[in-house]
Amino acid sequence: MLEIKEQPTTTAGPEPAAPIGWRSKDLLDTDTLSLAEIEAIMETAEAMREVRARPVGKVATLRGVTVATLFYEQSTRTRASFEVAAKALGADVVNLTASGSSVEKGESLVDTVRTLEAIGTSVIVMRHRSSGAPYLAAANSGASIINGGDGTHAHPTQALLDLFTMRRHCGSLQGKKVVIVGDVLHSRVARSNIWTLLASGARVVLCGPPTLLPRALSMSGEPGECEVTTGFDEAIGGADVVMALRIQKERQESGLIPSLREYIRGYQLNAARLQRANPGALVMHPGPMNEGIEIAPDVAHGLASVIEEQVTNGVAVRMAVLYLIATGRTA
Amino acid sequence: MSEALLVRGGRVIDPSSGMDDQFDVLLRNGAVEAIAPSIEPAGARLIDARGCIVTPGFVDLHTHLREPGFEHKGTIASETRAALRGGFTTVCAMPNTEPPPDSATTVEALMERIAQDAAVRVLPIGCVTRGRSGRALAELGELAAAGCIALSDDGNPVADGRLMRNALHHAAALDLPLSEHCDDPALSAGGAMNEGRVSERLGLPGQPVAAEVAAIARNIALCEETGARLHIAHITTARGLSLVADAKARGMRVTCEVTPSHLFLTEDAVFGNGPASFYDTNAKVNPPLRTAADRAALLQGLNEGTIDAIATDHAPHAVQDKLCEFDQAAFGISCIETALSTVVSLALRGELDLVRAIAALTIGPVRAFSIDRRIPGAGTLAVGRAADVTLFDPAARWQVAPDTLVSKGKNTPLLGRELPGRVRAVIVRGELAYSEETVHA
Numbered sequence: 146m147l148e149i150k151e152q153p154t155t156t157a158g159p160e161p162a163a164p165i166g167w168r169s170k171d172l173l174d175t176d177t178l179s180l181a182e183i184e185a186i187m188e189t190a191e192a193m194r195e196v197r198a199r200p201v202g203k204v205a206t207l208r209g210v211t212v213a214t215l216f217y218e219q220s221t222r223t224r225a226s227f228e229v230a231a232k233a234l235g236a237d238v239v240n241l242t243a244s245g246s247s248v249e250k251g252e253s254l255v256d257t258v259r260t261l262e263a264i265g266t267s268v269i270v271m272r273h274r275s276s277g278a279p280y281l282a283a284a285n286s287g288a289s290i291i292n293g294g295d296g297t298h299a300h301p302t303q304a305l306l307d308l309f310t311m312r313r314h315c316g317s318l319q320g321k322k323v324v325i326v327g328d329v330l331h332s333r334v335a336r337s338n339i340w341t342l343l344a345s346g347a348r349v350v351l352c353g354p355p356t357l358l359p360r361a362l363s364m365s366g367e368p369g370e371c372e373v374t375t376g377f378d379e380a381i382g383g384a385d386v387v388m389a390l391r392i393q394k395e396r397q398e399s400g401l402i403p404s405l406r407e408y409i410r411g412y413q414l415n416a417a418r419l420q421r422a423n424p425g426a427l428v429m430h431p432g433p434m435n436e437g438i439e440i441a442p443d444v445a446h447g448l449a450s451v452i453e454e455q456v457t458n459g460v461a462v463r464m465a466v467l468y469l470i471a472t473g474r475t476a
Numbered sequence: 477m478s479e480a481l482l483v484r485g486g487r488v489i490d491p492s493s494g495m496d497d498q499f500d501v502l503l504r505n506g507a508v509e510a511i512a513p514s515i516e517p518a519g520a521r522l523i524d525a526r527g528c529i530v531t532p533g534f535v536d537l538h539t540h541l542r543e544p545g546f547e548h549k550g551t552i553a554s555e556t557r558a559a560l561r562g563g564f565t566t567v568c569a570m571p572n573t574e575p576p577p578d579s580a581t582t583v584e585a586l587m588e589r590i591a592q593d594a595a596v597r598v599l600p601i602g603c604v605t606r607g608r609s610g611r612a613l614a615e616l617g618e619l620a621a622a623g624c625i626a627l628s629d630d631g632n633p634v635a636d637g638r639l640m641r642n643a644l645h646h647a648a649a650l651d652l653p654l655s656e657h658c659d660d661p662a663l664s665a666g667g668a669m670n671e672g673r674v675s676e677r678l679g680l681p682g683q684p685v686a687a688e689v690a691a692i693a694r695n696i697a698l699c700e701e702t703g704a705r706l707h708i709a710h711i712t713t714a715r716g717l718s719l720v721a722d723a724k725a726r727g728m729r730v731t732c733e734v735t736p737s738h739l740f741l742t743e744d745a746v747f748g749n750g751p752a753s754f755y756d757t758n759a760k761v762n763p764p765l766r767t768a769a770d771r772a773a774l775l776q777g778l779n780e781g782t783i784d785a786i787a788t789d790h791a792p793h794a795v796q797d798k799l800c801e802f803d804q805a806a807f808g809i810s811c812i813e814t815a816l817s818t819v820v821s822l823a824l825r826g827e828l829d830l831v832r833a834i835a836a837l838t839i840g841p842v843r844a845f846s847i848d849r850r851i852p853g854a855g856t857l858a859v860g861r862a863a864d865v866t867l868f869d870p871a872a873r874w875q876v877a878p879d880t881l882v883s884k885g886k887n888t889p890l891l892g893r894e895l896p897g898r899v900r901a902v903i904v905r906g907e908l909a910y911s912e913e914t915v916h917a
Contacts, residue, residue, distance in 0.1 A: 177751045255799055275801035276679040277755030298679030359676040
């Protein structure tokens with residue numbers, strides 16, 4: 146187990162070496178992570194969780210490192226979580242949003258990222274409405290890019306904090322049934338979770354209305370396969386984890402579903418449905434929740450819910466990712 | 477009077493006459509003077525074609541020259557020189573320019589620029605609707621009189637079925653082919669690539685196969701009612717192709733083309749060379765690259781003759797049009813210089829019959845647009861007819877790289893690949909317009 150010593154913030158302490166198994170400059174999605182890298186993140190996050198539990202909750206490991214958060218989309222929890230994580234490691238944090246910045250003046254993403262690199266930013270946490278935007282940034286910059294959510298593609302740190310939370314409760318996920326319900330097709334959270342869950346040996350069931358499900362998402366050449374179904378009542382049977390996804394009102398406006406009322410009828414995670422899951426099943430949600438739509442309030446705040454813990458664990462997991470990437474750069 | 481040229485010792489393939497043997501070809505005064513097993517030079521300039529294949533100059537039914545309006549992407553000068561390097565002696569210029577050629581005035585202005593700058597023969601395609609807006613018909617008779625070889629709104633499919641029907645009636649009366657990008661915009665709206673396994677993996681909005689199939693079905697039905705010559709531009713789907721085969725079997729005047737990109741690549745090209753190059757915007761093209769099964773059907777359609785032409789849909793773009801987010805990137809592949817090489821690659825792999833492919837680069841497109849009415853002998857090597865000839869070495873390999881491409885557009889997913897099939901010389905109107913190490917005084 147990696148040990149991280151609390152250090153005085155006035156002097157730079159010795160750099161802990163990056164654990165063996167970490168090799169990536171960027172974190173763009175979970176699909177390219179090796180099992181060793183996933184393990185490295187989980188182990189490091191465990192150590193970070195312990196750091197956070199201390200009275201000060203802070204170390205100086207990344208003192209002198211500048212981390213930028215570059216958010217082209219609104220976000221509260223992800224951005225705040227990354228900022229808290231970076232500061233807990235002693236890094237300097239620069240926050241940029243698309244509105245009120247050079248982006249509004251028409252600067253391209255590539256130029257923005259190169260500018261951040263030129264002023265000394267070595268890690269950029271990025272959220273963007275276009276799927277794949279972090280790949281463009283990573284390919285055109287020497288800075289490390291951490292994907293904080295790109296379009297309808299990926300949200301790797303969410304998947305990693307979800308995995309971390311599941312493992313804390315379930316231990317190994319080998320053979321465990323994880324049901325992801327909702328707008329899977331447009332969910333970057335679901336997509337990134339698929340890779341970590343399959344790699345961990347879980348049985349993954351994707352469930353939702355037919356227009357919001359992937360039809361051709363093939364895992365060929367990858368570990369395992371997802372099951373895809375429209376029947377939530379059957380799918381939830383025997384589940385060890387149920388993850389409800391946020392449903393956006395625009396899905397109704399664009400005609401993908403007849404109404405939110407119809408969605409609730411078929412896919413709301415409520416107490417009656419949760420009865421069908423295994424005893425002790427976990428209820429998860431990446432947030433922000435539409436309580437009373439994709440999840441009933443009593444379930445969201447019930448005994449089975451680990452939704453708040455997900456948020457707490459998010460800081461530790463993001464500390465781990467920042468730590469591994471930043472120290473990997475100098476290793 | 478141009479000097480006489482003697483193309484000597486090559487394998488001459490002219491699918492229009494079934495010719496495929498070693499011949500010398502003598503060209504004089506812009507016409508083919510003789511084709512025979514051995515011709516004495518008698519003062520003609522010698523072009524050494526040993527090891528090369530000699531064919532009629534290639535004809536492209538679908539080229540984007542970008543001028544006027546988008547000169548930062550390409551010009552008539554730059555893109556016709558790229559065409560020449562690709563072995564093309566005639567290109568049909570698509571009308572997505574600014575202004576678009578939707579009147580005699582704009583067509584005439586375009587023809588003047590072509591006369592000044594073009595390195596190959598250029599035949600303009602006129603708009604179906606005013607401003608390519610899909611709202612009101614352009615004055616199609618005037619466009620025909622001004623010299624348009626065909627009609628098309630290019631990347632803007634004529635969505636309104638009634639308007640399309642009227643356009644086809646007029647096109648039939650004028651005996652002009654109408655080249656249509658068959659796509660139901662309601663189905664494909666917002667789609668950045670083929671809808672399927674890859675789009676779902678990458679979280680990109682997709683264009684479903686049904687968008688093309690539904691539009692082809694509608695347009696064939698309208699073609700049947702109007703008797704027009706419907707040309708399906710860049711067909712990409714197996715199901716769409718089966719509709720074309722069925723229409724042809726019923727004797728309808730339907731033709732179709734396929735791009736070298738869709739013959740050679742699948743939707744997997746968007747993955748680039750692996751995770752570090754996912755979202756390769758150079759593989760973003762409309763209609764999108766499809767599945768392996770679709771590609772196999774297109775190859776079969778070409779080998780069996782259902783597909784009339786290989787047309788490039790050459791679409792040069794500036795760096796900033798592609799170095800951006802995938803959903804923001806422009807559609808299109810710069811491929812007029814790689815078209816032959818992809819065809820040769822496929823022939824070497826045994827996926828494509830080389831003679832059929834040459835037919836689809838020569839006589840096939842000429843028949844589809846009746847280009848021989850304008851250029852007698854186009855797409856053939858016939859004594860007394862146009863001396864447009866292409867020589868290529870099928871064995872020579874070359875590296876696709878920004879500095880090996882003449883086009884202003886370096887946007888191709890083939891960058892970095894080494895491909896077989898190099899154009900050695902191109903003769904346009906009896907003049908040696910391009911040559912590479914093959915000419916002896």
